[in-house]
Amino acid sequence: MRYISHVMKTPEILSPAGNMEHLETAILYGADAVYLGVRGETNLRAGARNFSFEELARGVAYAHACGVSVYLTLNTYPHDAQLKGLPPIIRHARDTGVDAVIVSDIGVLSLVRELAPNMPIHLSTQANTVNSRAVQAWADLGVSRIILARELSCEEIRNMKSRAPLELEIFVHGSVCISISGRCLISSYLCSRDANQGRCTQPCRWDYALVERTRQGRYMPVEEEDGYTFLYNSKDLCLLPVMGKVMALGLSGLKIEGRNRTSLYIATTVQTYRKARDAYLKDPEGFFVRPEWMDELGKVSNREYFTGFFLGSPDEQGINYDFTGYVHTHHLAAKVLKTGEGKTVFEARNPIIEGMEAQWLSSAGPVRDFVFHDMIVEGSRKTRIRPNEVFEMKTGFVPLPGELIRKPLSEGDKVAVREACTS
Numbered sequence: 001m002r003y004i005s006h007v008m009k010t011p012e013i014l015s016p017a018g019n020m021e022h023l024e025t026a027i028l029y030g031a032d033a034v035y036l037g038v039r040g041e042t043n044l045r046a047g048a049r050n051f052s053f054e055e056l057a058r059g060v061a062y063a064h065a066c067g068v069s070v071y072l073t074l075n076t077y078p079h080d081a082q083l084k085g086l087p088p089i090i091r092h093a094r095d096t097g098v099d100a101v102i103v104s105d106i107g108v109l110s111l112v113r114e115l116a117p118n119m120p121i122h123l124s125t126q127a128n129t130v131n132s133r134a135v136q137a138w139a140d141l142g143v144s145r146i147i148l149a150r151e152l153s154c155e156e157i158r159n160m161k162s163r164a165p166l167e168l169e170i171f172v173h174g175s176v177c178i179s180i181s182g183r184c185l186i187s188s189y190l191c192s193r194d195a196n197q198g199r200c201t202q203p204c205r206w207d208y209a210l211v212e213r214t215r216q217g218r219y220m221p222v223e224e225e226d227g228y229t230f231l232y233n234s235k236d237l238c239l240l241p242v243m244g245k246v247m248a249l250g251l252s253g254l255k256i257e258g259r260n261r262t263s264l265y266i267a268t269t270v271q272t273y274r275k276a277r278d279a280y281l282k283d284p285e286g287f288f289v290r291p292e293w294m295d296e297l298g299k300v301s302n303r304e305y306f307t308g309f310f311l312g313s314p315d316e317q318g319i320n321y322d323f324t325g326y327v328h329t330h331h332l333a334a335k336v337l338k339t340g341e342g343k344t345v346f347e348a349r350n351p352i353i354e355g356m357e358a359q360w361l362s363s364a365g366p367v368r369d370f371v372f373h374d375m376i377v378e379g380s381r382k383t384r385i386r387p388n389e390v391f392e393m394k395t396g397f398v399p400l401p402g403e404l405i406r407k408p409l410s411e412g413d414k415v416a417v418r419e420a421c422t423s
């Protein structure tokens with residue numbers, strides 16, 4: 001079962017996993033591989049919950065039992081003082097059967113080669129590989145896969161692929177930096193938090209104003225739209241609209257960004273790209289991007305979408321000048337814990353009230369609408385369920401444990417979310 005993607009030359013759908021629940025959700029909804037980090041400052045999402053050593057071992061065992069690969073991110077640029085934290089992690093990754101490590105720094109690469117000589121090494125997008133000579137040079141150093149820089153066009157990727165002696169992977173979805181893939185010091189200067197140590201505070205998304213030194217508190221009207229000034233607030237990458245071109249490149253991996261995102265984001269993005277990939281493989285000639293796939297991606301939080309550099313350099317259309325934060329239309333209402341005897345047991349993730357409309361995200365079929373009703377908590381009927389409360393309900397469908405229930409946000413909810421994002 002494992003490695004079937006490689007045998008069939010099928011690009012892996014790679015999902016982020018910020019914690020164990022994300023890993024399980026990604027696998028349930030169709031990921032071929034997950035990438036994750038252990039706690040500490042050795043990966044570029046230090047703010048995510050990440051994995052302990054014990055969780056990593058459990059995660060790898062679970063993923064492998066499901067035929068899914070696990071890639072460990074060690075993609076910071078560690079200074080000398082931080083290097084000493086790496087050997088125990090590399091040895092643990094080797095001993096638990098991690099399928100590859102993702103590195104950016106050449107020193108980390110050499111450490112992996114020394115401590116785990118048989119471990120496949122993937123080069124992070126953070127290493128900014130933008131030409132064929134660089135691809136060859138990394139191959140000579142023992143890298144087996146390169147996650148190309150996001151700043152490449154389809155034509156450039158095709159050219160590099162035609163000469164590449166190793167596997168190539170690209171990001172297809174998620175947040176992007178206004179700088180070259182995280183090579184940015186805005187957060188270091190403004191917040192003393194280094195983006196290249198995984199601690200970016202995303203100051204590129206902030207609402208800036210001009211203040212004259214002697215007039216503190218008086219903001220000059222440097223406005224772009226509705227009183228806001230978002231000079232560097234990039235939209236999110238989404239290559240689904242050009243999925244036919246992406247698939248025709250014959251890459252090894254299609255990666256989704258977002259180890260700080262939610263289970264709902266992971267389930268929706270993984271399932272959507274998986275459907276698109278499988279549809280292409282089934283019928284490349286007749287492939288088209290189904291409107292319902294784009295609709296699904298519109299239901300996860302996003303800063304509006306663009307196709308990055310894939311169709312050529314982006315212009316001002318790639319910046320979201322309207323607001324910081326995310327477009328938010330749905331949120332996670334509940335997760336299925338178990339089913340049986342005509343009832344489903346859920347764990348609420350947000351408040352639920354009797355009569356509320358919701359949608360079951362089937363991992364195997366289409367989304368199905370239903371209404372919360374007759375909810376039971378410890379034998380008593382309840383009309384209101386609090387977050388984290390466990391309740392049961394009769395359902396006209398049989399979901400699988402781990403599947404998610406989402407709820408469309410009301411107009412009032414959307415305003416509240418938007419205000420929270422912009423305040």
Ligand code: SF4
Nearest residue numbers: 177178184195200204
């Ligand atoms: S501040 Fe913005 S551009 Fe810079 S690393 Fe952070 S997210 Fe990327």
